[in-house]
Amino acid sequence: MQAIQLQTESxxxxxxxxxxxxxxxxxIIVEISDKVETxxxxxxxxxxxxxxEKRIGNDFQTYxxxxxxxxxxxxxxxxxxxxxxxxHAFGFILNxxxxxxxxxxxxxxxxxxxxxxxxxxxxxxxxxxxxHTVYGKARIVEAFYQYFMFGTIKGEIQSSQFEQIKKAAxxxxxxxxxxxxxxxxxxxxEEKISEIIKILDIDSLLTIPISLPFMKAGMALSEEELLKVxxxxxxNKEGDFGSIDPASIIKGxxxxxxxxxxxxxxxxTENKGLNPEPIGVQTPSTKNVDETVIFDMSxxxxxxxxxxxWKTGWKEQHLRTGDEFDEENYIDGNExxxxxxxxxxxxxxxxxxxxxxxxASDAIEYKKATLALCEVLSYxxxxxAVYAFSTENRSVVCWSVKPDNVKWNSITAKRxxxxxxxxxxPLAEVYDKMFPILQSKRPDIFLTLTDGEPSDPDAxxxxxxxxxxxxxxxxxxxxxxxxxxxxxxxxxLKHLGYxxxxxxxxLKDIPSKVIGILNV
Numbered sequence: 079m080q081a082i083q084l085q086t087e088s089x090x091x092x093x094x095x096x097x098x099x100x101x102x103x104x105x106i107i108v109e110i111s112d113k114v115e116t117x118x119x120x121x122x123x124x125x126x127x128x129x130x131e132k133r134i135g136n137d138f139q140t141y142x143x144x145x146x147x148x149x150x151x152x153x154x155x156x157x158x159x160x161x162x163x164x165x166h167a168f169g170f171i172l173n174x175x176x177x178x179x180x181x182x183x184x185x186x187x188x189x190x191x192x193x194x195x196x197x198x199x200x201x202x203x204x205x206x207x208x209x210h211t212v213y214g215k216a217r218i219v220e221a222f223y224q225y226f227m228f229g230t231i232k233g234e235i236q237s238s239q240f241e242q243i244k245k246a247a248x249x250x251x252x253x254x255x256x257x258x259x260x261x262x263x264x265x266x267x268e269e270k271i272s273e274i275i276k277i278l279d280i281d282s283l284l285t286i287p288i289s290l291p292f293m294k295a296g297m298a299l300s301e302e303e304l305l306k307v308x309x310x311x312x313x314n315k316e317g318d319f320g321s322i323d324p325a326s327i328i329k330g331x332x333x334x335x336x337x338x339x340x341x342x343x344x345x346x347t348e349n350k351g352l353n354p355e356p357i358g359v360q361t362p363s364t365k366n367v368d369e370t371v372i373f374d375m376s377x378x379x380x381x382x383x384x385x386x387x388w389k390t391g392w393k394e395q396h397l398r399t400g401d402e403f404d405e406e407n408y409i410d411g412n413e414x415x416x417x418x419x420x421x422x423x424x425x426x427x428x429x430x431x432x433x434x435x436x437x438a439s440d441a442i443e444y445k446k447a448t449l450a451l452c453e454v455l456s457y458x459x460x461x462x463a464v465y466a467f468s469t470e471n472r473s474v475v476c477w478s479v480k481p482d483n484v485k486w487n488s489i490t491a492k493r494x495x496x497x498x499x500x501x502x503x504p505l506a507e508v509y510d511k512m513f514p515i516l517q518s519k520r521p522d523i524f525l526t527l528t529d530g531e532p533s534d535p536d537a538x539x540x541x542x543x544x545x546x547x548x549x550x551x552x553x554x555x556x557x558x559x560x561x562x563x564x565x566x567x568x569x570x571l572k573h574l575g576y577x578x579x580x581x582x583x584x585l586k587d588i589p590s591k592v593i594g595i596l597n598v
Contacts, residue, residue, distance in 0.1 A: 100153070146197070203311060
């Protein structure tokens, strides 16, 4: 299998699409983290996933595991009333039973998942620890998990404890069956966990250690080893899944087409320096677009002269003490010493441009100002990305003008030139479309330029809070036809959770205002 490293942004985007499709909930947020095991936080509508590189196997195998774990979390979102912490025995056992319950319900809806579930079981078993490496009563819980989930255990355990484990597993399967047959939910199952705790003779608050795989992440099983484990899983799961063909499962043909799309996008990124666009984000066409109409060379050159010192990286400072004595300054009564101070701009910024219908009357001047801003940011070698939003065919569209890894050039200028100002200001919806991008890239500043109030202020507050939770500084720039109106818009934006709001009544002042917030 081709060895590649799929971009986090691509993974987040397809994961967001899949989990929203599977769970039928459009507000689910996906996060990739190597600091925690895969988990779902129902109260936050968030799924945190272990990255591909932390999993066992080659690239395609880890993607298949990643995809299946995503399906399980989607089923939890759809069918679980609560998800407890795995840190203690009670929550660990409840979540284990819930995994089986949601799997069986989910398989009735998503019949094509069977091969991937079996394949995933194989690697789940491989990743579980040998029982002799788990100490104390936690060994009993681990043995219960392995026997309940896989029908086998890795290693040996005392015969008396094994009888307890088999009895507890049988009871667990019985109540899962009953929950499905009689349409009981999580809370009903939760009432039965104490019986399993009693059978296993453990404390419900017993700490469950983090189970580390005995194989290193990235290591792949040989086909012989994989088949050996897969045959064990196939035999033990035949009662639930029917006849299983291990050779067909290893191939994973039903997922490879999807995976190949990611490979192709990744190759395109390497060859052209372009990111695959996120779900809900489009790249404007650049055919038959004359970008020269939005070039204001006087404004651009004036800004470059103004920030020339930032370009060189050095600025002469006159001080009371310093490296060299300046006689003329001393005679003039100014600070007599001067020194050169190194300046550099390390701020990473993402800019979102409002192209709602209220911009239409000033669209050319607005684009001239924002293009001049992009020219100067490029001139100063600032890391920046530019997006815009408008309404097209009655649907809001988030446009990718310049991703952060693409240079500002005539193509990106053409993209900006072709966007037609239209529609309302659905900021929350646009922010939702952009969340995977900012979650992946984590810029220092997310700046929104807008001349109106958002359609849903409460939803914007929620999204602003989520961005700030990623460590991103949220800044807004209110545009108005005069000082009073611009100030009013900026004051209204303050109540939406932005850490800094600014006002501009003259469009040509936009570049200076934006550059002024960069850390030098």
